[in-house]
Amino acid sequence: MIQVYRVNVSAPNLVSVCVDRVTNGCPCGRFYNKYKVDGARFGNVYELLKELENTCDLSNYPQSSTQERTFGIKRGTMKEKKKAEQMVNANEILEKSGELATFVIHVKYRQNSTWQGDIFWAEKQEKCNFRSALELLKLIDSALDTAEPEDKSDCPEADENV
Numbered sequence: 216m217i218q219v220y221r222v223n224v225s226a227p228n229l230v231s232v233c234v235d236r237v238t239n240g241c242p243c244g245r246f247y248n249k250y251k252v253d254g255a256r257f258g259n260v261y262e263l264l265k266e267l268e269n270t271c272d273l274s275n276y277p278q279s280s281t282q283e284r285t286f287g288i289k290r291g292t293m294k295e296k297k298k299a300e301q302m303v304n305a306n307e308i309l310e311k312s313g314e315l316a317t318f319v320i321h322v323k324y325r326q327n328s329t330w331q332g333d334i335f336w337a338e339k340q341e342k343c344n345f346r347s348a349l350e351l352l353k354l355i356d357s358a359l360d361t362a363e364p365e366d367k368s369d370c371p372e373a374d375e376n377v
Contacts, residue, residue, distance in 0.1 A: 222335055224305035226321045227274035230267060233313030237359055244315075247308045249301040250274070254311070260352055267330075271322055273299040279325045312337065316358055320351070 223229065227249065235244040238258075246263065247254040248270045257263045271277065275298045309319065317337040324331040329347040336342075336358050345351040 222319050223321055227276045228271050228322055229305055229308060230270055230320050231308045231311045232318040232320060233311050234316045235314040242355060242359060244313050247311050249303045250299045252302050264348060271325060277323060277325050281328050318355060
């Protein structure tokens with residue numbers, strides 16, 4: 216029996232993560248949401264998580280249950296956040312695909328200073344829930360383990376002094 220999974224296209228923070236290559240164990244690719252016409256590129260997991268957090272902040276959904284901690288005062292924190300205007304149709308986001316893998320992510324909650332939601336692996340038609348950002352990254356990593364070998368030719372040399 217074939218299971219068909221549905222994606223909530225009405226979610227304001229729906230994103231498509233298109234992984235094109237893996238460099239030194241880090242996925243690299245493109246990130247699409249409803250608020251950027253051309254999407255954004257990411258070269259590591261930090262950039263991916265930052266784009267996903269920005270998408271939740273732009274849509275103001277889901278609202279964060281805790282305040283972000285920072286070193287020093289963050290500019291613009293006292294202003295009222297404006298909800299961004301959606302510029303891209305959800306179906307256009309879902310049409311994008313990566314060379315290695317494509318994931319559709321829907322963050323449902325931002326509680327306990329992390330995220331909870333669903334991730335859908337488009338190529339395998341598999342859907343899984345995640346309970347934290349770390350679990351989300353582990354799910355993506357486990358899916359990419361079945362993908363092609365790592366690309367080490369394009370990656371910059373790691374700084375040995377760090």
